[in-house]
Amino acid sequence: MHSSSSTILLLCVVFGAAAACSSGQCKVGDPCSSEADCGSELYCYNCWIEFAGKRCIRTTVTNPFQIVDTSLPFNKYAFLTTHNSFSIHGEPSRTGVPRITLYNQEDSVTDQLNNGVRALMLDVYDFRDDIWLCHSKGGKCFDFTAFEPAIDTMREVASFLSSHPSEIVTLILEDYVRSERGLPRLFRDAGLTQYWFPASRMPRRGEDWPRVRDMVARGHRLLVFTSDRWKQAAEGIAYQWDYMVENQYGDGGMRPGVCRNRSESAAMDDRARSLVLVNYFHTVPLRLTACVDHSRRLVDMLRTCHAAAGDRWANFVAVDYYKRSDGGGAFAATDMLNGMLVCGRDDVRACKKRTLKDAFRDLLLHGKFSVWRGW
Numbered sequence: 006m007h008s009s010s011s012t013i014l015l016l017c018v019v020f021g022a023a024a025a026c027s028s029g030q031c032k033v034g035d036p037c038s039s040e041a042d043c044g045s046e047l048y049c050y051n052c053w054i055e056f057a058g059k060r061c062i063r064t065t066v067t068n069p070f071q072i073v074d075t076s077l078p079f080n081k082y083a084f085l086t087t088h089n090s091f092s093i094h095g096e097p098s099r100t101g102v103p104r105i106t107l108y109n110q111e112d113s114v115t116d117q118l119n120n121g122v123r124a125l126m127l128d129v130y131d132f133r134d135d136i137w138l139c140h141s142k143g144g145k146c147f148d149f150t151a152f153e154p155a156i157d158t159m160r161e162v163a164s165f166l167s168s169h170p171s172e173i174v175t176l177i178l179e180d181y182v183r184s185e186r187g188l189p190r191l192f193r194d195a196g197l198t199q200y201w202f203p204a205s206r207m208p209r210r211g212e213d214w215p216r217v218r219d220m221v222a223r224g225h226r227l228l229v230f231t232s233d234r235w236k237q238a239a240e241g242i243a244y245q246w247d248y249m250v251e252n253q254y255g256d257g258g259m260r261p262g263v264c265r266n267r268s269e270s271a272a273m274d275d276r277a278r279s280l281v282l283v284n285y286f287h288t289v290p291l292r293l294t295a296c297v298d299h300s301r302r303l304v305d306m307l308r309t310c311h312a313a314a315g316d317r318w319a320n321f322v323a324v325d326y327y328k329r330s331d332g333g334g335a336f337a338a339t340d341m342l343n344g345m346l347v348c349g350r351d352d353v354r355a356c357k358k359r360t361l362k363d364a365f366r367d368l369l370l371h372g373k374f375s376v377w378r379g380w
């Protein structure tokens with residue numbers, strides 16, 4: 006680039022931010038100089054590998070239960086999922102030993118839930134005579150890989166479920182807990198047992214799940230899946246691979262055009278499992294590239310996996326650094342999934358049911374009649 010054009014670009018970035026919009030008026034993609042410039046549910050972020058300067062980007066998922074309704078089976082909605090939700094930058098050490106591990110997220114589990122994350126991938130270990138969330142290797146937690154006692158995070162989940170009586174949260178556990186009945190005890194102590202969807206009522210042969218409305222009415226608003234097959238019979242915790250297919254995680258799951266099952270999972274197109282999870286994060290989490298990973302590439306992978314899963318859209322999309330994006334990010338990707346699942350459109354906001362009055366007004370004004378918004 007010539008130095009004169011880069012100067013102009015720089016001036017545009019510096020002054021454009023102030024000129025284009027300000028004080029809470031800026032929309033997704035608009036230049037901004039601080040949080041205060043962006044409209045609600047947006048923040049001001051610099052995805053510098055993709056564009057110069059800061060722009061307003063999304064921070065929340067559109068809630069499909071509110072925008073459409075809860076009349077569909079659980080497996081007809083999509084949920085934003087955080088990979089290693091507990092492995093949070095800046096979390097102080099709870100063991101007194103500095104941590105030597107990798108991080109996957111940047112804000113608390115409560116913030117994640119408030120921003121619309123509805124599934125948490127958690128690694129649970131026996132540690133210090135208790136159950137801890139730990140980012141470790143070889144099934145053993147160490148002082149330098151430990152995050153926190155699992156009860157703390159479970160209490161955050163319980164508090165969210167209690168203050169959001171129409172929401173459903175899914176826990177996907179990489180389960181290294183060997184202490185007998187350790188997890189049921191944990192759920193009881195955290196006040197979660199009352200919300201627990203019994204594994205015995207989960208569809209085992211690829212049938213639809215109950216309708217969300219009915220799950221909410223019954224109080225079955227917490228789904229828990231374990232990676233430990235033995236616990237399904239012994240402790241009533243659903244064995245993940247009986248209910249869900251999942252693509253390869255890590256770099257192997259980010260190769261364009263490829264969506265293969267991870268080794269624990271049945272084939273992606275196995276319809277005896279009615280839930281589909283798509284992993285989209287690097288083997289070694291990369292904060293710098295997360296904003297471009299959660300762009301067109303993520304949506305392309307969701308389309309690839311839709312085909313691989315026998316024309317099924319993912320119910321869960323799992324990412325690292327879920328808030329980083331170049332605009333809509335993982336939030337827009339989740340809205341896309343819900344749109345496709347609910348009404349066959351690529352944004353759930355287009356599925357909003359309109360009043361008949363809206364429809365007739367459009368018929369008079371534009372000669373079009375539709376009960377869906379956006380046609």
Ligand SMILES: *[C@@H]1O[C@H](CO)[C@@H](O)[C@H](O)[C@H]1NC(C)=O
Binds near residue numbers: 269271
């Ligand atoms: C899933 O993938 C693994 C390879 O990672 C493979 O060994 C396994 O057989 C696959 N399962 C099915 C049902 O395709």
